[in-house]
Amino acid sequence: MGLDIAGASGYHEKNGARFRHRKRGYGMCKDAVVFFNKPKGVDLEAGKSYMYCMCGRAKEGLFCDGSHKGTGCMPLKFTVEKSKAYLLCRCKSSKNLPFCDGTHSFYGEDDVGGPVMGE
Structure with missing residues (x-):
């Protein structure tokens, strides 16, 4: 699906979810670490705001939960249009954050806790 960027509003929409732009764009954070090398299925409610x-x-x-303090990272605010289960990225390297795109398959168990791959 295409990316619809609503310039002046500060939001963009992708795959049925709405995201608020951050100053540095909406890609991964350079200070991020791999939380886990597999995604997690999570039930999300339509219209509810989440901070990824x-x-x-x-x-x-x-x-x-505020653990980003002292890093260059900021949470990603998003909503979804449909209430259902979504696979959320835990490797922090997906090109479709906060959703999994399969990038975690490049990480092994030894990579958990280490830096994410570059953009």
């Missing part, structure tokens, strides 16, 4: 962990340091690895 971009740093990989949150206790559960998916939703921001």
